[in-house]
Amino acid sequence: MFKVEDFQNYGKEQFETVVASATNVQNGLSAIASAYGDYTKKSYEDTKFFVEKLSGVKSFxxxxxxxxxxxxxxxxxxxxxxxxxxxLYSDLAKQMLKPVEALVAKFAPTPAQ
Known part of the structure; x- marks a missing residue:
């Protein structure tokens, strides 16, 4: 028999999965943006140092x-x-696929023994 509580629990479970997945995606994108920012800053500092060094040289x-x-x-x-x-992109992709893997595992037939 169909119970309303079962339907509510299923909906709650799915909602919690979506929230957890969205949080993981947000954290992954934040880490990627931070890595790009760090690289940009380092590149700028290296270029600045090169220009300063180049301006002080006297010979070819x-x-x-x-x-x-x-x-x-x-x-x-x-x-x-x-x-x-x-x-970081690879880790993000793995995190994004975890809910799909769980869903596939839930509906996959169990092997006969």
């Missing part, structure tokens, strides 16, 4: 050396930060 060799060091450091920072941000 030193300018070329400063530019090479800057390019190397910029590339290494870009790769490291890209990997970090990619990991």
């Amino acid at each position: 060799d030193k300018a070329f050396e400063a530019q090479t060091d800057y390019a190397k450091n910029a590339y290494e920072t870009f790769v490291a930060e890209s990997q970090k941000i990619t990991g």
Whole structure:
């Protein structure tokens, strides 16, 4: 027999799942935005340091050396930060799929033993 309490409990369970999922998504997006902000700040500071260093050089060799060091450091920072941000996106995707996995597991047939 159909009970109103069962229907209410099911609705409450689904609502709590949606709220938890939304909170996880919000936290993931916040972490991603923070990582982008940190990378932007570091990139700006590195560029500022490079320009200051470049303005003080007196020879072409030193300018070329400063530019090479800057390019190397910029590339290494870009790769490291890209990997970090990619990991954050991956974690966010996993968090977003957890409710779907739970729903699929709930309706998936159990294997016969």
